[in-house]
C-alpha cells in the first residue's frame with residue numbers, strides 16, 4: 001500500500017499519496033500582501049485565497065453549466081487509467097512507435113454529462129478541457145464578464161505579461177491526474193468547484209524530470225511516471241524536490257511560465273471545475289543579463305533541439321546526433 005501524507009487548502013485537510021520526492025508547501029498569501037505581489041513579480045508560485053477572481057462563477061456546477069453553457073462543442077479526453085497525459089496530435093508522425101495515452105473527442109455538454117455517468121460503469125474516465133468561446137449562453141457570458149478582470153489585468157500589466165491567450169474550462173472527475181509537465185505561458189489558475197492537488201517544480205529541475213524531446217508528441221511532458229519511477233533510466237529523478245498545495249473553491253494559484261506541475265483532482269471529493277487565465281510570457285529583455293536564468297536556458301535548449309531536428313529533417317536521426325554530440329564529451 002503506498003504511503004500517504006496530509007495536505008490542507010487552509011480550510012480542510014486531505015490524505016494524499018506520498019511520492020518519492022520531498023516537497024515544501026506553496027505559500028498562501030492574501031492578494032493585499034506585498035509578498036504576494038513580490039512572488040508574482042519574481043516568477044514564484046503563490047496561492048491567493050481572497051482575490052475573488054472567479055467569484056461570479058461560485059454557483060457553477062455541472063447542472064448549471066449543462067443548462068447554460070450553450071450548444072457548442074467541448075474537447076473531452078478519455079483515459080482508461082487516472083492519467084491524462086497530453087499529446088500533440090500534429091507531432092504523432094514524428095514517433096512511429098507512439099501510442100496515444102488517451103483518446104479525445106469533441107462533445108456537446110449534454111454528451112459529456114452522459115459520458116461521465118456511463119463512463120463510471122465502464123471504468124473509463126473523462127476530462128473536459130475547452131477554451132471558453134462565443135458559443136456559451138448569455139448567463140455564462142455574464143458570469144465571465146463578472147470575473148475580477150481589474151485585478152488579473154493589473155497583474156498582466158505590472159508584470160509585463162504578454163496578451164491573454166485563453167481561458168480554459170476544465171471539468172475533471174475525482175482522482176483524475178494531469179501528469180507533470182510545463183507550459184510556455186504564465187497561468188493564473190482559478191479553482192471554481194472541488195479540490196485539486198498541485199505539485200510544482202521550478203525550471204531548474206529540468207535535469208531531474210527528463211522531458212520528452214521537442215519533436216515528440218509529449219513535448220513538455222516528463223517521461224518519469226511518478227507512480228512507478230524508473231530510476232535506472234532517470235537516475236536524477238532521485239534529486240527532484242518540489243512544492244505543493246491543495247486549491248479549493250475560490251483559490252487562485254499563480255503557475256509561473258516553465259514551472260513544472262502535476263495536477264490531481266482529489267479522490268473521493270467529487271468532480272472539479274477550474275478556469276485558467278493563460279498569458280504569453282514577458283518580452284525578451286533588450287539587454288540580456290548574465291548568468292542566464294533557468295527558464296531562459298530551457299527556452300534555449302528548446303530552440304537548439306528544434307533547430308537540430310529541422311536541419312536533420314528526420315526525427316529518427318536526432319537521438320544518435322545528440323548522443324554523438326554530448327556523450328563522453330561533456331562530462
Ligand SMILES: C[C@@H](CC(=O)O)C(=O)C(=O)O
Pocket residue numbers: 129170172177178183187189263264274276
Ligand atoms: C490542464 C491543467 C491541469 C489540470 O487542471 O488538470 C494544466 O496543466 C494547466 O492549467 O496548466
Ligand SMILES: [Zn+2]
Pocket residue numbers: 181182183261
Ligand atoms: Zn499545464
